[in-house]
Amino acid sequence: GGGNGGDGSTEITAGTAPGFPPFEMKQDGELVGFDIDLLEAVIDETDYTLAGWEEFEFKSLIPALTNENIDVVAAGMTINDERDETIDFTDPYYSSNQAIVVREDGDFSPASLSDLSGRPIGAQKGTTGETTVQDELISPGNLDESNYNSYGNYVLAVEDLQNGNIDAVVIDEPVAQTFAAQRPVTIAFTYETGENFGFGVRDGDDEFTQALNDGLSTVRDGSTYQDLTNKWFGQ
Ligand code: ARG
Numbered sequence: 001g002g003g004n005g006g007d008g009s010t011e012i013t014a015g016t017a018p019g020f021p022p023f024e025m026k027q028d029g030e031l032v033g034f035d036i037d038l039l040e041a042v043i044d045e046t047d048y049t050l051a052g053w054e055e056f057e058f059k060s061l062i063p064a065l066t067n068e069n070i071d072v073v074a075a076g077m078t079i080n081d082e083r084d085e086t087i088d089f090t091d092p093y094y095s096s097n098q099a100i101v102v103r104e105d106g107d108f109s110p111a112s113l114s115d116l117s118g119r120p121i122g123a124q125k126g127t128t129g130e131t132t133v134q135d136e137l138i139s140p141g142n143l144d145e146s147n148y149n150s151y152g153n154y155v156l157a158v159e160d161l162q163n164g165n166i167d168a169v170v171i172d173e174p175v176a177q178t179f180a181a182q183r184p185v186t187i188a189f190t191y192e193t194g195e196n197f198g199f200g201v202r203d204g205d206d207e208f209t210q211a212l213n214d215g216l217s218t219v220r221d222g223s224t225y226q227d228l229t230n231k232w233f234g235q
Contacts (some may be wrong), residue, residue, distance in 0.1 A: 011051040012208070014039055015070035017058040019153035021178040022232040023076040023197075031055065034232035035074040038093060040201060041224050045215035048208065057152050059126030062087055065200055071208070073200030076172060078128045080195075089198035090212045093225075098132050098191045099176035101161065103167045104184040108167050111189055119144045119167040123159040124148040128195060129170040136191070154179075156213070161185060174233065 016024045016035060024033040031053055043050050061073045065087055078096070080088045083230050100116070102108050109117055121143070123129035130150060133163050137143035149166055151157040157169045158179050168188070171179075172195070176187050201209045219225050 007049070010066065010208075011047045011049045012043070012071035014072050014074055015049050015052060015054045015056055015061050015064050015068075016194075017056055017077045017153065019155040020058075020076050020175055021182075023175065024040050028235070029058065029170050034094075034228055035076060037221075037228050037231070038225070039072065039074040039221070039235055041228070042199075042212055042215035043220050045085065045218045046211040048211060050164055056127075058124055061170060064087065065202055068202070069154060070204070071162055071205070073214070076175070076197050077200050078195040079198040083200070086203070088201045088209055090201060090209060091216055092196035092198050093216060093220075094174075094197040096172045096174055096193075096195045096197065098129055098193050098195075099173040099187045100189055100191065101158065101162075101171060101176045101179060101185050102188045103161060104186045109188055110168065113137055113191060116168055118144075120147050120149060120165070121168040121170065122160060122166045123170045124154045124157060125150045127172075128193065129172065132170055132191065134195065157207070158183060158185060 018026050018031060022033055024031065027123055040050060054070055058075060061075055062083065064070045065073055077205045079092060098112060102110065116137060121133065133148055138145055138148060154171055154175065160166050161169050162183060162185065172221045173190055180186050199212060
């Protein structure tokens, strides 16, 4: 997709959903994060030019991509079969499991998903955290649907956890670690889902996808990927 850059290169627009630190978040009004830096570094390795970033709620990213409002999604998006029916993904660039985050005060320290039974909990709308709640808790009858709260973004979910409106948040582990470092919340336990994040691209945009995969492997082979990991995950 995309228009034409001044130098004849194809311009593309990227979409993300901030509120998912350290992958994408707003800092002093600026969009920053690992996904932002990584995608920009990858695009730098290609013949494409980035026209800019657009922000959406996470659940609106796939429609925005298929409607051609954006050309690529960089949003810690897990590659899975359901999404693969509608869009394509680049090669994976990060791995994650789900984490169950609770208040740091120690009043409630669940050790497994079944301990969440009967408790008000939350996740972000349209995410694999929400799918985990649905598939592992609600469907088997361990949690009443009325106990599940679906948020437009994870910052709102963690704020509701902090103020006591809910007792746990189900969220990707690296994001849980970031919230735990910044707020009075902690990881109670992790739930292994073996997820891989990829950049989302339109079905059939094969040339662009190939360019991104080539760019990604160049960025991984050099020092850039490790530099960005150090910058955003401090390891
Ligand atoms: N990895 C999870 C998923 O794909 C959560 C992604 C949420 N991303 C965001 N930018 N809010 O569903």
